[in-house]
Amino acid sequence: MKYENMPPYAPVLMESTRAIGYNLEAAVADIVDNSIAAMASEVNIFFSPYDAVPYVTFLDDGVGMNETEINNAMRYGSKSSLDERDRTDLGRFGLGLKTASLSQCRSLTVISKQNTRVEGRKWDLDSVYTSGEWSLIVLDESDIKSIPQYKQLESFSHGTLIIWEKLDRMLEGAASPEKLMNKKIDDVREHLALVFHRYISGESGIQKLKISINNFEIKAKDPFLIGRSTVFQHDEKLSIEGEQVLVSAYMLPHISKMTRAEKEALGGSEGLTKNQGFYVYRNKRLLVWGTWFRMHRKDELSKLARIRVDIPNSLDHLWTLDIRKSTAVPPDVIKRNLERIVERISNGSKRAWTFRGKREISDQGCHLWNKEQAREGVQYVLNRDHVFLKMLSESLDSDQKHILFSYLKLVEGNLPLNQLYVDLNNEERVNVRKEKDAEAEAMDFAKIILENIKDSSSRKEQIQLMLQTDPFCNYKSIVEMLTMEYEL
Ligand SMILES: Nc1ncnc2c1ncn2[C@@H]1O[C@H](COP(=O)(O)OP(=O)(O)OP(=O)(O)O)[C@@H](O)[C@H]1O
Ligand SMILES: [Mg+2]
Missing domain, CATH: 3.30.230 (Ribosomal Protein S5; domain 2)
Incomplete structure (x- = not known):
């Protein structure tokens, strides 16, 4: 058996892999992935639609690359997906830098600084097409100095600058590159804010990352609203x-x-x-x-x-x-x-x-409503053990009690559930009261109850109960008041 060495024909492979299916947001995220893997604390993205030649740049303060590393980085398949990666590496295929970039543009330049040395390489699809070879362009010092944003990289002790030019795919069909780019910037910002939200917010255990687009810092977008009432x-x-x-x-x-x-x-x-x-x-x-x-x-x-x-x-x-x-x-x-x-x-x-109960309502004795499971379905009933109801019913004679409980049954049996369902689905704010008013109301109720109990031991018992009862237990001011009363 013998083998033929069959390297891919560069112009064809490079053109074909442009169609892997990246959109701009995913392509940008792939570039940011590399900056994160390079331990950058900052990535500045710059979209420039204004010059005669529009371009996009990415500048990071990561570890940068030396000559061997940058040559390898430009290679299609710079690292095999079978190789073990560092635990913090976001790469996998050894392709992203090239495929993501060239899905949007025809010219990719990478300038990297490490240990005071600066290296520059460039893939230009047009020159690859002309040469018919894997002709990677090696930039000399003067080429590098003419690169937009190079001055900023120079001021870093290490880092990498990536430039996308000839933005054919990115600006496809645009009558005005400026308008299209501005719209796309919004989509990119949204995407990065979500995809890298844990890096942007500096979650413990990972290097915090600041990402900005045209000098505006991106704020993290946490899909779980952690820290709110999630x-x-x-x-x-x-x-x-x-x-x-x-x-x-x-x-x-x-x-x-x-x-x-x-x-x-x-x-x-x-x-x-x-x-x-x-x-x-x-x-x-x-x-x-x-x-x-x-x-x-x-x-x-x-x-x-x-x-x-x-x-x-x-x-x-x-x-x-x-x-x-x-x-x-x-x-x-x-x-x-x-x-x-x-x-x-x-x-x-x-x-x-x-049901927006604060807790699982069925297993608490002190909620206003209880959810009961019947064979035919569920039913919501007013909690007969609620302190108010108990207090009220104890003060009534048997005829009055009968009327009261018949009325409660009527209320329970006629809850406007269908309408509620429609309202909630339409995101109506149902039964809204200012929290302040609800708190004042609950405070008044609490005071009325306490005024009605003169005997000190039953008063203490009642207070203990109220401390676990809706709505009193929901308000700090009421809990404090009750605790003070208890200690008197
Ligand atoms: N901003 C950067 N700073 C330092 N090194 C980089 C940077 N961007 C790319 N590199 C180097 O270039 C290599 C190739 O990057 P590329 O994105 O093509 O592949 P990858 O990240 O290894 O895998 P994937 O295809 O999954 O992205 C990286 O492994 C890294 O060593
Ligand atoms: Mg990558």
């Missing part, structure tokens, strides 16, 4: 081939509890429904989101559910990752575990949607 549901570590996959399930706050800015950031009701599901992060970088991997239907009732899945790059071989890092399919072994978690959280999401 409810953390569940945390689980799955052990796969000795590596850990961390799954954390969250429930967003009910939409009527979100601020206008939050609602807008999450894309309103439509955005919530569309973006429910898994958020898969590889080394803390968001890969895929807003999908249930066909384990569950995207319905109205689970729209608040979002599940974070953290995978290390050492499990790449299991996840069927594509070159753009825009899709990743979970392996069966993980899918089975996720299915179980989906089931649990989607039930929880239904609960938040249909």
Whole structure:
């Protein structure tokens, strides 16, 4: 047996791989991935539509490359996907720098500084076509000095500057490059804010990253609204081939509890429904989101559910990752575990949607409403043990009691549920009261109750009960007042 050496014909391979399917946002993210892997703390992206020749630059303060490294970096397949990668590396295929860049432009220049030395290389599809070879252009000092933004790289002790020119694909069909670029900048900003939100916000354990576009710093966009009233549901570590996959399930706050800015950031009701599901992060970088991997239907009732899945790059071989890092399919072994978690959280999401109780209402004696499970379905009934109701009914004779409880039954049997359902789906704010008024009202009630109990031991008993009772237990001022009364 003998072998023929069949290297690819450069112009054909380079042109063909332009069609891998990157959009601008994914292409930019791939460049930022490389800066993160190079331990950069800052990436400045600059879109320049104004000059006669529009261009885009990326400048980072990462470790930079020496001569051998930059030559290797420009090679198609600079590192095999079978090689083991550093734990913080976001790369996998040894292609991103070239394929992402040249999916948007015909000319890619890379200038890198390390140990006071600066190296520059360039792929120009037109000159590759003319030469018919893998003719990588090596820039000399004067070429490098004429590069836009070079001065900034020069001021760093190490870093890398990438320049996209001849933006044919990026500006395809644009009557005005300026208008199109400005629109695209918005999409890129949104994308980076989400995909790298954990790097931008400087989560512990990773190097914090500042990304700016045309000198405007990008703010992190956290899809879980952590730190707001998002409810953390569940945390689980799955052990796969000795590596850990961390799954954390969250429930967003009910939409009527979100601020206008939050609602807008999450894309309103439509955005919530569309973006429910898994958020898969590889080394803390968001890969895929807003999908249930066909384990569950995207319905109205689970729209608040979002599940974070953290995978290390050492499990790449299991996840069927594509070159753009825009899709990743979970392996069966993980899918089975996720299915179980989906089931649990989607039930929880239904609960938040249909009933905004502060706690699980059925197992608490002190809530206003109880949810009862009957064979035909569920029923909401006023809690007969609630302190108010007890106090009131004890003060009534039996005829009055009869009228009171008949009335309560009437109320319970005639809840305007259908209308409520419609209102909530239309995102009406239902039964809105200013929190301040609700608190004052609850304080008044609390005082009325206490005034009515003279005997000190039953008073203490009552206070203890009220401290665990809706609505009193929800307000700090009332809890403080009750605690003081108790100690008197
Ligand atoms: N900004 C940068 N700073 C330092 N080194 C870089 C930078 N960008 C690229 N490199 C080097 O160039 C190599 C090739 O990058 P490229 O994006 O093509 O492949 P990769 O990141 O290894 O894998 P992937 O195809 O998954 O992105 C990187 O592995 C890295 O060594
Ligand atoms: Mg890369």
